[in-house]
Amino acid sequence: MPSVLPDGETVPDDGALPPHALEGAGERPLGFYLHVPYCATRCGYCDFNTYTAGELRGTGGVLASRDNYAEQVVEEIRLARKVLGDDPRPVRTVFVGGGTPTLLAAGDLVRMLAAVREEFGLADDAEVTTEANPDSVNPAYLAELRAGGFNRISFGMQSAKQHVLKILDRTHTPGRPEACVGEARDAGFEHVNLDLIYGTPGETDDDWRASLDAAIGAGPDHVSAYALIVEEGTQLARRIRRGEVPMTDDDVHADRYLIAEEAFEKAGFSWYEVSNWATSEAGRCLHNELYWRGADWWGAGPGAHSHVGGVRWWNVKHPGAYAAALAEGRSPGAGREILSEEDRRVERILLELRLRDGVELSILKPAGLAAAGRALSDGLLDPAAHEAGRAVLTLRGRLLADAVVRDLVD
Numbered sequence: 001m002p003s004v005l006p007d008g009e010t011v012p013d014d015g016a017l018p019p020h021a022l023e024g025a026g027e028r029p030l031g032f033y034l035h036v037p038y039c040a041t042r043c044g045y046c047d048f049n050t051y052t053a054g055e056l057r058g059t060g061g062v063l064a065s066r067d068n069y070a071e072q073v074v075e076e077i078r079l080a081r082k083v084l085g086d087d088p089r090p091v092r093t094v095f096v097g098g099g100t101p102t103l104l105a106a107g108d109l110v111r112m113l114a115a116v117r118e119e120f121g122l123a124d125d126a127e128v129t130t131e132a133n134p135d136s137v138n139p140a141y142l143a144e145l146r147a148g149g150f151n152r153i154s155f156g157m158q159s160a161k162q163h164v165l166k167i168l169d170r171t172h173t174p175g176r177p178e179a180c181v182g183e184a185r186d187a188g189f190e191h192v193n194l195d196l197i198y199g200t201p202g203e204t205d206d207d208w209r210a211s212l213d214a215a216i217g218a219g220p221d222h223v224s225a226y227a228l229i230v231e232e233g234t235q236l237a238r239r240i241r242r243g244e245v246p247m248t249d250d251d252v253h254a255d256r257y258l259i260a261e262e263a264f265e266k267a268g269f270s271w272y273e274v275s276n277w278a279t280s281e282a283g284r285c286l287h288n289e290l291y292w293r294g295a296d297w298w299g300a301g302p303g304a305h306s307h308v309g310g311v312r313w314w315n316v317k318h319p320g321a322y323a324a325a326l327a328e329g330r331s332p333g334a335g336r337e338i339l340s341e342e343d344r345r346v347e348r349i350l351l352e353l354r355l356r357d358g359v360e361l362s363i364l365k366p367a368g369l370a371a372a373g374r375a376l377s378d379g380l381l382d383p384a385a386h387e388a389g390r391a392v393l394t395l396r397g398r399l400l401a402d403a404v405v406r407d408l409v410d
Contacts, residue, residue, distance in 0.1 A: 008335025011313055015083045015331035018338065021309030022084070031093035031290045032072055032080075032116050035301025036101040037319050037328075038066050040136070040171065051319060069319070070108035074115040075326045076300040081119040084298075084308070090121040093287035093297075096130040103133075106141045110148030117149070127152055127191075127286045135182045142180075142187040152285075154193040154224075155180050160214035161207045164200045178218035185219070191283055193222040198227050198256035199248040208256050212263040221283035223269060224276050225260050227253040229377040254399045261395060274354045274398050285351035292351045294344065302332070310339045349409050354401060358385055358392030364408055380404050 013304070023344055094116055095108055116122065129152040130145065145153070155178035159165050165174065175192060184192050187370055194215045198208050215223055228248065261271070269277035273292065280283045290297055299306040300321040305314045313336030316322050325332040347362055353357035364372060372391050375381045380397035381404070397404055 003108060006314070006335065006337075008308065008313070008337045010332030011331050011336050013330045014178075015079055015333060015374075017083060017308060019310055019332065021311040023089070024311065025084075025296065025309060025395045027089055028089075029290055029295045030087070030089045030094040030120070031095070031287050031295065031297040031332060032091055032120075033287070033297055033301075033304055033306075034094065034096045034101075034112050035299065035304040036069070036096060036098040038069075038103045038322065040099065040103060040133075041101045044200060051320045066104060067312040068323075070104065070111045072326055073300050074325050076332065077112070077119055077298075079326075079331060080300070081300045087120070088260060091116055091126060092123050093290060094125045094129070095287040097133055100133045100136055101117070101130050102136040106144035106148070109145060109150070113149050122149075129191075129285070129287060131156065131194075134176040137183070141186065142189070145250045146187045146189055152191040152193070153184050153189050154195060154222075155184075156363060157194045157211075157215060158197045159200065159203070159207070160211040161203070163206060164203050166209075167200050168197065169201055174214075178214055179217055181218040181220050190367070191222060192220040193285065194218065194220045196225040196260075197228050197259065197300040198225060199253045201246045201248060203248075209263070212260060216263065216267045216269075220370060221279045223264065225257075226275050227257070231264035236374060256328070257399060258395075270356075271398075272356045274393070274401050275383040285408055289355075292358070294353055296347060311342060312337050312339060348407050350405055351390060353393065353405050353408065356392070358382075359408075361389050361391055363385070363402045363410065364391070368408045371404075371410060375404050392395065 025070070037049070083253050093112055096112065101109060122128070128150045129155045130150055132157050134157070140341060142153070145335060152190050154178045156170075158168055158170055160174050160178075165172070181194065194256065196211055196215055198211075208267055264277045268279055270279075271277050272289070274282050275286070276285065287297075294307075296308045297306060298308070299315070301315065302319045303315055303317040304310065313333045315332045316325060316334045322332045349368070361372060372381060372386070375391075375397065376383060376386050379394060380400060382392040382394050382397075383394035391408065393401060393404065
């Protein structure tokens with residue numbers, strides 16, 4: 001089941017933010033994340049805030065139905081307009097995630113996007129993305145999305161090998177994600193991403209190479225590759241605990257990462273974040289960069305998180321509770337926290353160090369600067385960047401990114 005929300009202070013019924021959160025807002029980019037919490041089946045490794053029809057049956061009634069979900073998100077977008085007031089910023093990015101957004105009708109996704117456009121306006125070069133399962137779209141569906149204003153799409157591929165997909169409980173067949181890339185291009189999508197996962201129990205190095213070759217050969221301009229994390233409470237965690245499937249280790253993950261880096265570099269992809277590669281700067285995911293650089297975004301939907309001007313909040317998780325709050329004219333916010341300057345400094349290090357540009361050494365404390373010096377000596381940070389005043393991970397540093405970050409935040 002989905003993970004538990006953090007604790008926090010109460011969100012006002014009208015969703016109002018402290019005045020300081022909106023100070024200087026015009027100087028920061030604004031994005032929207034629209035969460036669709038529905039899936040046809042639950043993947044064995046997933047602990048996201050998503051629900052199958054069986055999980056919702058009897059727990060939310062008509063309020064939790066997919067049929068009226070788009071209108072609920074539109075209501076929250078209207079709430080965002082009231083909370084942010086006369087904010088002059090056009091929205092820079094919109095990202096529809098899940099769950100499986102493409103379980104909704106294409107017209108529903110277009111309607112949600114239209115509400116953002118009507119309430120806030122979109123920047124002329126706005127990036128508008130939706131995630132999609134390969135077996136939940138077809139050419140007509142993709143054409144409707146493109147005509148409605150979407151210009152980027154991200155397909156969950158995970159692997160090109162059937163036995164790996166089976167372990168992950170993925171429902172699409174090998175080859176379908178690659179075909180989707182072509183269909184998206186034919187529909188006029190300018191940017192296409194494929195998501196891959198490495199380190200699945202039973203996956204070999206050759207399986208992983210085959211997945212990389214298939215993904216690259218499909219012609220996307222962006223690929224994300226993530227190490228499998230086995231979350232407690234998932235079906236996969238239970239299977240591993242029972243000894244039904246083996247657990248992979250960090251050394252295997254490191255080997256797979258190096259294989260991926262070599263394949264991507266050879267194919268003309270460059271890393272710009274530890275788990276993300278693109279063929280050009282235009283192909284990078286601008287929405288995720290808003291997160292990584294601490295910009296403002298409003299997350300609409302059950303369990304969605306938002307951040308504006310140092311205030312972070314999160315919505316109630318269950319679709320029924322979310323719909324009920326909006327129906328009563330209340331914010332669906334479940335809790336919030338106001339970040340201190342130290343919180344924001346630490347988050348900058350945690351997130352920006354993962355980027356190709358790295359993080360400014362000037363925001364490190366003395367202990368962090370000393371740790372950066374040790375990381376430099378150990379070959380984990382780039383010498384030229386360090387000389388220029390930035391901490392930038394080397395390839396070896398990327399393999400140990402979490403450990404480097406822990407040292408630098410001291």
